[in-house]
Amino acid sequence: MSETSPVPPRQAVRNVIEGLVGRDVDxxxxxxVHAGGTSVTAVFVTDxxxxxxxxxVDLAAAARLGGALGLIPKGGVDDAIDDKELPATLRDNCYEVLNVLSSVFNVPGAPHVKLYKMYGPGDALPxxxxxxxxxxxxxxxxxxxISGYGPGLMSIVCQP
Known part of the structure; x- marks a missing residue:
């Protein structure tokens, strides 16, 4: 078994997000996406x-993922993005999406992976x-x- 996770296919990532938020995602x-500042960074670890x-994920993606999961009106999500803030509800919902996203790393021959920690906007990264x-x-x-919510950026990076 390899000690590293392969980069998941886009289709697998898209399927997980669409299944979770119940909306089409192109x-x-x-x-x-650069870590730090207003972005959100999820760290996935092995057992x-x-x-x-x-x-x-940039602030727009984090807010839109959180809003779509929680069925929060688009206007409230757009206000958070305009204010460059990620309120607790959007942050918690974004965490849930990223937590479930850990499943895309759990493929045969790769180590079991889980979400260890999420760093929000303004948090210092190790x-x-x-x-x-x-x-x-x-x-x-x-x-x-995300259909009905709009665009955002996401980068997935695996340990070499």
Whole structure:
């Protein structure tokens, strides 16, 4: 068994998100999301607590994922994005989406992976997590557009 997780296929990520939020989600090529600032970073670890992967979503994606999961009106989600804030309800809902997203890493031949921690806007990231988010190799950078909510960016980066 490999000690690292492969980058999940876009279709698998999309299927998980669509199934969870109950809305169509279109994926296309996107630009890398930078960790820190207003972004949200999820750290996924193996059963041995070694970092396996990270997912970084910009504020728009975090708010829209949280809003779609919680059926929060689009106007409230847009207000949070305009205010550059992620209120507790949107943050908690985003956490749930990222928690379920850990399932895309759990494939035969790869270690079991779970969500270890989510860092929200303004949270300080550990140096090793910050470094992994900037890795150029094993990554997928996408623009997602959640039906009825709008676009956002997500980067998934796996430990090389």
């Amino acid at each position: 994926f296309s090529d996107g630009e890398a 041995k607590l070694s970092t396996s992967a990270v997912a970084v 140096p090793d997590v910050q470094s992994l988010t900037a890795t150029l190799g094993a990554r997928e950078d996408v623009r997602m557009d």
